[in-house]
Amino acid sequence: MIDARDITKTYPGTPRAVPVLQGLSLAVSGGETVALTGESGSGKSTLLHILGGLEAADTGIVTIAGQDVGALDEAGRAALRRDSIGLVFQQFNLIPSLDVGANLAFQARLNGRYDAGWAGTLAERLGLSDLLSRYPEELSGGQQQRVAIGRALASRPPVLMADEPTGNLDEDSAARVLDLMLSLVRETGTTLLIVTHSAAVAAQMDRRVHLSRGRLSAPSDAVGAAS
């Protein structure tokens, strides 16, 4: 489902350029859940942005759901994100002027896969049924993160990418949100790539990959220590 080969990315900097990803390769099968761990500044978010078509790699090939991301123009990458990828951000990134119901349905309506029944189920499972007419600013952080997860899953994307989805939440809320996300992902057969610092979160995934100095390495206990 996700196939990245020989990815490099360097950010221009002063006095010299900073290499972030150096010939990195990663393959994730359909329905697999993968945790991407690494120290702060190791390039986890950059890799997620490249895989999600939000940012372009300097070199290498990225294929998502069979589409070569590098070959797509801006509109093509937008279509890929719209149709094939659900994104969950650390800062939630809800649309503040739309209520919870409209936020939940937004991406599904955008790609024409809106299903009122599925949206209702998601709202119910995520505990949002009573909050549909509220606005994001009226919700707690945990509630906002559940809306963001619901928005990503409502459009039934084949791939879900989440960047520190529980990073802003307390331990209990984080555990609840993660449980919900994992159960929904597994029920729908969605491929999940999650960036996290948390060893506990990473432990719940099918596989863990660790990013260090721009390259992927085998998971080790150091992951937990790093967090």
Add this chain to the structure above:
Amino acid sequence: MILLTLRALTSYWRRHRGQLLALLAGLTLATALWSAVQAINGQARSDYVRAAQQLGGTEQTFLARADGGAIPMDSFAQLRRAGWRVSPVMEARVVVGNLRLRVTGLDPFTAAPGTLPPAMAQQLASDPASVMTAPGRGFAAPELVAQLPAESLLPPLDPTPGLPPREIVTDISTVAALPDAELVRLSLHPQQPRFQTPLEQIAPDLVLQAGTGRVDATRLTDSFHLNLTAFGLLSFAVGLFIVHAGIGLAFEQRRATVRTLRALGVPLRTVMIALLVELLCLALIAGGAGVLLGYLLAAALLPDVAATLRGLYGAAVGDGLLFRPVWALSGMAMAVLGTGTAAATGLWALARMPLLASARPRAWSRVSERALWMQAAFGLVLLGLGVVAAWALDGLVAGFTLLGGLLLGAALMLPLSLALVLRLGRSQARSVLGAWFWADAQQQLRGLSMALMALMLALATNIGVGTMVSSFRLTFTGWLDQRLAADLYISARSEEQGAAITDWAQASRLRLLPLVSAEQTLSGRPGDIFGVKDDPLYRDSWPLIAAIAEPWDALHDAGAVLINEQLARSAALWPGQEITLAPGWRVPIAGVYSDYGNPKAQAIVALPELESRFSGLPRLRFGLIAPDTESARTQLQDLGLSQGQITDQAGIKAFSLAIFEQTFAVTAALNVLTLAVAGFAIFTSLTTLAALRLPQLAPVWALGKPRAALARLELLRAVLLAGLTYVLALPVGLALAWSLLAVVNVEAFGWRLPMFLFPSQWVWLGLAALLAALLAAALPARRLARRSPADFLRVFANER
């Protein structure tokens, strides 16, 4: 997808209704002021055309003198003898009570078919004698007929709808009997003989023209309309500052939404199209409301404007306003273009915003000093261009380029000037809170600079125009006292009556001053030469602005001349130089006098000198110095003069001052409206920025400063910034006044007015600016004082 994107973007306005209302109101006001001016100008111009059509049927060609002077009868006779099919048109100016009228005489025998006013043609067909034999018959607009007293020099009048409001049309023989009637043009029959002696051979001083042939007022009315247009444009620009601030902030606050939309798969192009559609809808809604409001405003202002144009320039403008699609469309177009201009930078920034850029609004990021210096440098360049244009170009274009450069340049330099003052304040602060106050004001500068620039434009315009009008009023009043020194002004019907008046004055031992004049081209401009008697009245009170020693002695004893300011400036002739008044008559200039409101060149010589040069000049008008005006009036009426032939000095002065006040009533109204719009700009900016200020205020609140104290500081800051803006606007306003008086007036009217300073007006305006800022800041400050602590706490919860 566009609809969904549009819905997501426009949902912002549902949550920010006040901001939407402010934005729409700003654009509505800007469009309204612009449309009002356009409506007034459009109505006036269409009235000119209507007048031309009523007087001449359809668009005509005619012969007139290039200098606008009277055509000699000989030229007419020679043209007719040479086979030219021309019809004479005579005109006379008549004053009846407070009304200055133009009486136009047409010749039914030679006029081309369809060129007489329909009512006149009808009357001629049914009863030609009633029109062509004494006392004749006149045709005038019904409202004019209703205003005129029954007894006057004029023939009986038929109310004729559609004629210009201050014009009487009659048979040429009726006009010929009026004092000062002259042949002003020869209308050409559309069908002319195939072979004609060329015009240059018969009458080389005549030229072929199209329209009505009235060139005298055109330049002045054009100047008036240009002034109004400039004011409309300025108001529109001030309004656009509001729109720019409103739209810019809406874009800033939606950066996060735009980023989210793009991350969710909405292409940038779709986002841009949705934003453009949103802007277009806003522009159309506000534009429509603005055009409607502009129509109402124009309808309210038009009577004053019409009175000005009629009274000051003799132009034909009615009081009624018709809805015209052209200016409505121009108003809508301005609204759309203005919105586009105001939104351009915001749209550009969003279009270039990287997908992963920070979504935090940048409005409060501290503006770099380098950017301020660049902006100020650009302002300085504009200012320089204005000065260079004033020096290098001619005409009104030069004047208005100077004004534009001055105002825009000064406005662009304002943020840097304020930043430097605030930095100075910060360096002088002694307490921690004081240091924070100045630093916070510096940070607020970026968000408020647009509104403050609008305020500066409005204040500078108020000071500039206020100084000009007050200087004008002071000069004009003094000038009227000097020029209208005689107690009564008398018009005789005939030379016999003139002689009877002279005899009566001699017998009564009253000083009678004949007002005798001859039309003459003076240094290439149409003009008049007046002959004056040697009388202390002239020596004591004539408004000379430049003169040699003992100018009146030179005039009466050495044959020197006095010329009016318009002639002096246009021909660059000043005391000590010489002027040719007629072939073989070259005389030294003894002085220059101010002559406001007169579009023509004028010269004054000794009366015997004039009468020796132009034989047969009738003595029909007189000034009379009479200690008892009522008794003099009664005695004159006993001589057979009607009330309309005698006008007292106070009446003329009151009439002239009324015209003056009407002229500037419109200016004053636009002045107040512009200031109101600027005040609204500050209110809009403060209101819309209030929410974004929380991160700046929350730490100070958390450290122990109560919300009410913070609100008071907000008020103080708004007043401080408005006060500083006012102080900086003052020199700009005075420079504007100088430009208006010394450049624009000279270019537009030919006279230069002295500049007087009115500090009390500045104090009132300063207080008005501070009050406007206080009012504008009051609501946001009140909201801040009542804001829930939870809102402050949310800043620390990293949930923004």
